[in-house]
Amino acid sequence: MDRAVAQSxxxxxxxxxxxxxxxxxxxxxxxxAGLPNHAASDLRAGGPMESVLDGHxxxxxxxxLALRMLGGVHALVLTGRAPELARFYPxxxxxxxPGPGAGLAWQALRxxxxxxxxxxxxxxxxxxQTNEVGRGAALVGTLCRLVADAGYPIRLFEIGAxxxxxxxxxxxxxxxxxxxYGEPSSPVQMIGGWLGRAPAAGPIQVVSRxxxxxxxxxxxxxxxxxxxxxxVWADQVERLDRLRGACQLAAEIPAEMRTEPASETISRxxxxxxxxxxxxxxxxxxxxxxxxKDAIDSGLEALGGQASGSxxxxxxxLELVRGTTDTPVELVTWPGRVSRRLGTAPxxxxxxxxxx
Numbered sequence: 001m002d003r004a005v006a007q008s009x010x011x012x013x014x015x016x017x018x019x020x021x022x023x024x025x026x027x028x029x030x031x032x033a034g035l036p037n038h039a040a041s042d043l044r045a046g047g048p049m050e051s052v053l054d055g056h057x058x059x060x061x062x063x064x065l066a067l068r069m070l071g072g073v074h075a076l077v078l079t080g081r082a083p084e085l086a087r088f089y090p091x092x093x094x095x096x097x098p099g100p101g102a103g104l105a106w107q108a109l110r111x112x113x114x115x116x117x118x119x120x121x122x123x124x125x126x127x128x129q130t131n132e133v134g135r136g137a138a139l140v141g142t143l144c145r146l147v148a149d150a151g152y153p154i155r156l157f158e159i160g161a162x163x164x165x166x167x168x169x170x171x172x173x174x175x176x177x178x179x180x181y182g183e184p185s186s187p188v189q190m191i192g193g194w195l196g197r198a199p200a201a202g203p204i205q206v207v208s209r210x211x212x213x214x215x216x217x218x219x220x221x222x223x224x225x226x227x228x229x230x231x232v233w234a235d236q237v238e239r240l241d242r243l244r245g246a247c248q249l250a251a252e253i254p255a256e257m258r259t260e261p262a263s264e265t266i267s268r269x270x271x272x273x274x275x276x277x278x279x280x281x282x283x284x285x286x287x288x289x290x291x292x293k294d295a296i297d298s299g300l301e302a303l304g305g306q307a308s309g310s311x312x313x314x315x316x317x318l319e320l321v322r323g324t325t326d327t328p329v330e331l332v333t334w335p336g337r338v339s340r341r342l343g344t345a346p347x348x349x350x351x352x353x354x355x356x
Contacts, residue, residue, distance in 0.1 A: 021033050021034070035109060067231065069123070071231040075227075091237065133166065133349075134348050135282040136169030136246075136349070140170060141342070144199040147204055152312065155275050159262035160262060161211025163217040163247075165219060165250060176193055176194035209256065214261060220250055225244075261292060266296060271307060279300070285319045300315055300332075342355060
């Protein structure tokens with residue numbers, strides 16, 4: 001393959017679809033490992049993928065175009081508009097064999113692209129927002145550590161919050177690592193979600209919940225729930241169950257959601273005596289411009305400089321590190337700027353392996 005072909009928009013996009021397939025395989029989705037590979041071949045051959053992606057071949061790689069396309073197709077399945085493909089999608093009750101490399105499922109998906117191209121194209125302009133609930137296990141364990149350090153109530157802020165589901169993580173049920181946290185009746189169950197030496201699972205009091213996102217999703221509205229569910233990989237039913245449970249909690253527990261960039265969310269935060277002010281984010285930094293990253297870093301240092309023994313500040317993150325398959329659970333606390341790596345988790349959050 002010569003350099004000109006390798007750098008063409010079609011070839012570049014096809015390679016990104018193939019890269020996404022590798023990532024899906026590594027994260028346990030055999031169905032979504034197969035479908036992007038077929039989509040890449042179809043794009044190169046000038047099939048229906050070409051017309052569906054027309055006008056989107058020059059978007060940057062961080063746009064996750066393959067996941068946008070798959071999300072649009074999944075929405076059609078979940079709403080009963082793609083019954084032949086639904087046979088292969090466990091999320092819609094399907095149990096049919098998708099075939100080697102998901103080849104049979106691809107034939108059904110290809111027909112969906114032909115019949116519903118405009119519906120799928122409508123999803124290409126929006127970033128995938130699964131609001132991965134499993135990542136809340138890392139947040140809860142870290143909040144337990146903070147309360148053990150100083151038993152103050154928590155003021156919880158999240159940037160890149162999507163639908164704000166993890167702002168309710170203190171109401172999840174999580175077990176493992178010699179600990180059990182939360183009410184057994186919680187609609188979000190993470191049995192075995194912690195490994196290693198889990199933090200002491202004491203009570204957490206969250207007194208305020210604020211999230212910021214460029215395009216927040218309403219998890220209580222039917223359209224918002226569909227968007228969140230559609231971006232979850234169709235053969236990972238446990239993730240879908242957790243998501244549905246978290247949407248139920250969102251209907252019961254208020255949280256303030258703001259339409260704004262991460263830098264603005266941070267600029268609004270103030271510290272209060274007698275509380276932990278906690279800023280949290282997960283698997284979102286990769287989507288930010290360098291300008292936003294710099295603004296977040298300077299905002300964190302400014303807030304840390306205002307912290308005191310009674311008005312404490314903590315930064316909790318679960319972000320990808322280039323060249324690794326796990327994401328570190330990072331905690332920085334002020335005053336004093338103490339930085340700790342508490343454990344690791346896969347990108348979807350479960351299980352969290354605590355380092356003790």
